Amino acid sequence: MIKHLKIVDSDPMLYNYQYVIQKRLNAAFQKEKELTETTLSAFANGHHYYGLHQDSENWIIREWAPNADKMYLIGEFSNWQEQTNYQFERIANGNFELKLPLASLKQADLYKLLIYWPGGKGERIPVWCTRVVQDPDTLIYSAQVWQNEKPFEWKFDTNRVKYKSPLIYEAHIGMATEKESVGTYKEFRELVLPRIHRAGYNTIQLMAIQEHPYYGSFGYHVSSLFAASSRFGTPEELKQLIDAAHSLGIMVIMDIVHSHAVKNELEGIGNFDGSPHQFFHANERREHIAWDSLCYNYGKNEVLHLLLSNIKYWLEEYHFDGYRFDGVTSMLYYDHGLSRDFTSYEMYFDGGQDEDAICYLSLANKLIHEYNPNAISVAEEMSGYPGLASSLEDGGLGFDFRLAMGIPDYWIKLIKETHDEDWNVGNIFYELSNKRAEEKTISYAESHDQALVGDQTLIFRLIEKSMYDSMDKSSVNLVVDRGIALHKLIRLLTLSCSGNGYLNFMGNEFGHPEWIDFPRLGNNWSYKHARRQWSLVDNHLLRFEDLNEFDKDMIALQNREEFINEPYINCVQSDEQNQILAVLRKDLLFVFNLNPSESFTYYGIPAKSGKYQLVLNSDEKKYGGFDRVDGSLLYYSKPEASMSKNHRVYLYLPSRTALVFKYIPSKSIF
Numbered sequence: 267m268i269k270h271l272k273i274v275d276s277d278p279m280l281y282n283y284q285y286v287i288q289k290r291l292n293a294a295f296q297k298e299k300e301l302t303e304t305t306l307s308a309f310a311n312g313h314h315y316y317g318l319h320q321d322s323e324n325w326i327i328r329e330w331a332p333n334a335d336k337m338y339l340i341g342e343f344s345n346w347q348e349q350t351n352y353q354f355e356r357i358a359n360g361n362f363e364l365k366l367p368l369a370s371l372k373q374a375d376l377y378k379l380l381i382y383w384p385g386g387k388g389e390r391i392p393v394w395c396t397r398v399v400q401d402p403d404t405l406i407y408s409a410q411v412w413q414n415e416k417p418f419e420w421k422f423d424t425n426r427v428k429y430k431s432p433l434i435y436e437a438h439i440g441m442a443t444e445k446e447s448v449g450t451y452k453e454f455r456e457l458v459l460p461r462i463h464r465a466g467y468n469t470i471q472l473m474a475i476q477e478h479p480y481y482g483s484f485g486y487h488v489s490s491l492f493a494a495s496s497r498f499g500t501p502e503e504l505k506q507l508i509d510a511a512h513s514l515g516i517m518v519i520m521d522i523v524h525s526h527a528v529k530n531e532l533e534g535i536g537n538f539d540g541s542p543h544q545f546f547h548a549n550e551r552r553e554h555i556a557w558d559s560l561c562y563n564y565g566k567n568e569v570l571h572l573l574l575s576n577i578k579y580w581l582e583e584y585h586f587d588g589y590r591f592d593g594v595t596s597m598l599y600y601d602h603g604l605s606r607d608f609t610s611y612e613m614y615f616d617g618g619q620d621e622d623a624i625c626y627l628s629l630a631n632k633l634i635h636e637y638n639p640n641a642i643s644v645a646e647e648m649s650g651y652p653g654l655a656s657s658l659e660d661g662g663l664g665f666d667f668r669l670a671m672g673i674p675d676y677w678i679k680l681i682k683e684t685h686d687e688d689w690n691v692g693n694i695f696y697e698l699s700n701k702r703a704e705e706k707t708i709s710y711a712e713s714h715d716q717a718l719v720g721d722q723t724l725i726f727r728l729i730e731k732s733m734y735d736s737m738d739k740s741s742v743n744l745v746v747d748r749g750i751a752l753h754k755l756i757r758l759l760t761l762s763c764s765g766n767g768y769l770n771f772m773g774n775e776f777g778h779p780e781w782i783d784f785p786r787l788g789n790n791w792s793y794k795h796a797r798r799q800w801s802l803v804d805n806h807l808l809r810f811e812d813l814n815e816f817d818k819d820m821i822a823l824q825n826r827e828e829f830i831n832e833p834y835i836n837c838v839q840s841d842e843q844n845q846i847l848a849v850l851r852k853d854l855l856f857v858f859n860l861n862p863s864e865s866f867t868y869y870g871i872p873a874k875s876g877k878y879q880l881v882l883n884s885d886e887k888k889y890g891g892f893d894r895v896d897g898s899l900l901y902y903s904k905p906e907a908s909m910s911k912n913h914r915v916y917l918y919l920p921s922r923t924a925l926v927f928k929y930i931p932s933k934s935i936f
Contacts, residue, residue, distance in 0.1 A: 271661035273653045276704035280652055283615045287653065287661045293621060294628035294658065301567060306633040312575035313492060313583075317394030320413055325366040329392055330568060331539035332360030334381050339364055340389070341377030341408075348380050376408040383540025391490060393535050393572070396583075397501065398477045398493040407479060407489070407533045410496075418505045420585060422513040428587075428640035429517065431830050432667070432767040433821055435467035436713055438474055439498045440481065441782070442772060444800050446793035448481070451503035455510050458772070461800070462516065465775060465814075466821035469517040471590050471644075473714070475504070475580075476523060479533040482784035484714065485521060486592060487528035487559055489535075491576045494584070501584075508585055517587040519642065520580055524573050524630075525593030526559040536560050545569050554596070556604060564597075564622035570629065577630050581637055588634065588642035591665070595649045597623040608649045624663065631664030642666045644708055655705035662704075670707040670765055673698060674716050677756055681727050686752070686862040691847035692840040694860075698763040699835050709765030711756050712774055717782045719795070725753050725777035725813075733779050737802075737809045739890075748862070750809060751891070751922035753777055754816050754884045755858060758924050761820060762856045763849055766830055768821075776803040776814035812890030819889075823882050823926065829854050838872045846919065848872070854881070855927040859919040865894070870914035873903045878915050878927035885923040894920040901927065 271287055274280045280287065302309035318327045331337060337354040340346050354362035371377075376399070379390045391398060397412035442458045443449035462470060474485025477493040485495070494504050508518045527546070528534040538544055545568075546552050546560045554561050563569055580586045596602040599618055606613050634641050645654055645665040656662025676697045680689065701707050717723045726733060728749030736743035761768050772778075779802070783795035803810045824830060829852040838855075839848035845861040848871045855878060857871055878901040885891035895918060903913035917925065 272659075273656050273661040273704055276656075277652060277702065279611055283611065286615045290621065290624050290628075291658065291661060294625045294632075297570070297625050298629060298632070301570065305636060306574065306629060307578060307637050309571070310574040310578040310633055310637075312571050313394060313396075313579045317392060317396060317492070318409075318411065318413070320368065323368065325368060325371050326363065327354075327366075327392070328361055328363045329354075329379065329394065330359075330361050331381060331544075333383050333539040333541035333544065334360075334362065335384065336382040337362045337364075338380040339366075339377060340380045342375055343371060343377075346378075371411050373411055373413065375411040377411065378408055381539055386540055388537070388540070389532065390538055391533060393538060394492055395490060396492045396494075397496065398490045398533075399496045400479075412501060414502070418502055420505075420509055422509050423585065425512045425515055426585075426587065426640065427515060427517070428642065429468050430766075431824070431828065432469040432517065432642065432644075432708065433467045433824065434469045434471050434519075434708060434767065434769040435462045435465070436471045436473065436769055436771045437462075438484070438714070438772070439472065439495075440474065441784075441796045442798055444797055446797060448497055448793075449797075451499040451507045454498075455503075455507040457800075458798075459507065459510055459514070459516075462772075463514045465818050466825055467770070468515065468825070469519060469587075470511055471519050471521065471769070473521045475520050479528060479530055482786050483528075484718075484784070486523055486557075487526075487530075488523045489528045489530060489533040491572070492579055505584060512585070517642070518585075519588040519590055519644070520584075520586045521592055522577070522580070522589040523592045524562065524576070524626075525591075525596050526554050526557055526561055529553070529558065529560055534560075545572065551600070554602065556602065557596075564620065564626040570626060573626065574629060574633055577633050578637055581634070581641060587638075587640070588644070588666075590644040590646060590669075591627070591630075592646055594627065594645045594647040594654070595651075597627065598647070598649065598651055603649050606649070611652070614649070614651055627663050627665075628658055632658060635664070644669060646671065648672070650702075652702065653704070655702075655707070660704070667706045667708045667767055669769070670701065670709045673709055673760060673764060674712050677711055677724065677760075678716065678727070681724075686748070686860070687845075689845060689860050690842055691845050691858070691860055692842050694759065695763055695837050695840060695847055695849070698759060699837075701764070706766040707764065708767040708769050709760050710769035711760045712771065713769060714771045714782060717771065717774070717778075719781050719783035722781060723774060723778065724756060725749060725774075726780060728752055738807055739809055739812075740807075746809065748922070750777075750813065751884070753813060754889065755860065755922065755924050757817065758820055758856070758882075758884065758926075759847075759858060761824065761830065762851060762854075762926075763835060766833075768824070768830070770817070773798045775817035776810040778802070778810075809890050812888065816884060816889040819882060823854075827852060827854055827928070853929045855915070855929060857917060857919060857925045857927070859921055859923050861921050863921055865918070865920045867918050868916045869919050870906075870916050873913050873915040874929060874931075875903050875911075875913045876929055876931045877902045878929055880925060881928045882926035883923070884925070885920050891923070892920070894918075894923070895925065 338348040339352040354364040395409040397410040440448040477490035653662030655665040785791040832852040836850040
């Protein structure tokens with residue numbers, strides 16, 4: 267019998283697929299029942315059993331290696347040689363265990379495992395290790411003993427909150443400083459966190475936290491799931507950063523990469539016990555055809571134990587407030603979504619979906635909210651999978667939000683292919699506001715993806731070479747004037763017309779120049795483009811400051827009015843000929859004149875009866891505008907005709923300008 271599913275009420279086109287949706291839902295419930303007799307949180311405790319731990323008398327280290335014959339602990343303490351007193355005992359279910367007196371290991375000792383398997387052997391970093399470091403000379407990675415006597419003291423847990431509308435500041439620790447080298451957790455806490463707080467963002471999304479051997483991968487080729495990247499500092503320094511963010515009322519979520527893993531055998535887990543399919547698929551599905559990485563086998567209970575424990579670990583040990591899941595589309599489909607255009611609903615239910623991955627994602631989201639009801643989960647997913655951000659009970663996968671990945675692509679396409687004078691405001695509103703009714707989305711005009719080498723940031727697309735010599739405030743340059751104006755309009759359009767949350771990559775708020783390019787052979791291992799030039803926005807003579815001021819006041823408007831919490835976005839005017847768009851959201855009237863050359867006087871916008879106060883004006887001088895609108899005026903609506911109940915508010919709308927008015931009901935006039 268098919269249970270009634272709420273997502274079908276929201277989208278009747280799913281009616282013909284209720285059976286498949288119900289089957290997927292049942293599979294998740296059955297798998298949970300198979301894995302645990304209590305709760306998922308009780309099941310997801312592998313990090314307390316496996317890995318290196320202390321009790322009152324011993325060090326205890328355990329690993330799961332079912333294909334292994336023998337296992338040794340090697341390290342500085344054994345001169346990196348196998349010794350019988352460091353040999354593991356094989357115990358039940360493919361597990362190996364070693365107990366050592368406390369004096370055997372000390373803080374910061376380096377170690378590895380030497381594993382023998384049928385026909386071979388190899389040195390390996392433990393799957394469950396929580397600290398990995400790289401030798402600066404040999405570049406070889408080793409696990410490191412890291413067990414402080416006193417647990418970290420969290421001082422600001424009471425400040426942790428859950429925001430209905432996350433305003434996310436996407437950040438990368440290593441490239442967050444201006445120096446041409448790798449930044450640290452400590453530097454981020456001291457130098458960048460105050461900037462984020464002043465900018466008004468309420469959530470930080472940290473990238474590249476899980477250890478990864480290649481810095482230039484942006485953290486997406488993970489080698490050690492449970493180790494915070496040591497290139498940025500110590501575990502305590504990461505915890506200090508998160509605690510400091512909590513002290514400011516800022517949530518911290520983490521990019522988590524469970525969609526694939528690095529192929530490296532010496533650093534990663536791809537051939538840990540001599541078996542290539544211990545954690546990954548054994549057939550042609552083992553290697554990701556586009557990412558040069560390995561694909562987890564979500565059908566194995568041991569893999570579910572590993573990944574679900576990893577979910578709980580970062581919430582429990584580091585007090586992260588949730589996750590942004592990377593590469594969800596790749597997980598959902600056998601072909602990773604690469605050969606589908608998703609033009610019909612059949613493509614979500616035609617048997618080409620990885621049902622095990624769907625089950626895993628459902629369990630992961632249930633675990634997150636079971637462990638911390640205030641935590642959030644965000645899916646990076648581009649196929650439009652129905653129900654992705656609906657609850658399990660309603661027939662979805664349980665994510666809180668999906669990233670609106672089509673919006674930045676839309677802006678790029680519009681800028682590249684259409685002249686300003688041909689921008690269709692109705693189409694812009696449709697593209698920004700079109701979303702599944704039952705889901706919440708995080709909108710953004712650009713993220714780190716749009717700025718990677720070979721691509722361009724929005725500001726660079728708009729200004730190009732003028733970026734290098736005409737960004738001083740004394741310079742007169744029409745290309746820069748256009749770029750500055752459109753940069754503000756695009757970001758405010760995105761915030762006001764779409765989504766239930768908003769995301770910005772660090773530096774984009776002030777129009778950070780150029781692209782992101784990590785050190786590599788092709789650029790002679792340069793850090794020039796793997797940093798943030800904060801001195802540009804701090805220079806009062808440059809126009810980067812103007813863009814930053816606008817972004818700060820735009821975010822402050824949302825924090826003050828909470829207009830994107832309002833689910834309904836009412837387009838009250840779409841004048842395609844004159845390129846005027848007006849949108850009502852909660853008590854705010856957003857009016858955009860995208861016309862590149864025409865300003866309009868006494869332009870009537872349909873409005874509720876009452877008065878309107880200007881609360882944000884992109885044309886203000888402090889935002890790099892021309893001060894063409896008097897911000898001190900109040901605007902009163904007028905009937906369209908005698909005795910008419912329909913009102914309009916009449917405005918002066920300068921070209922390439924956005925004006926935001928707050929509605930004040932008529933009864934409050936006197």
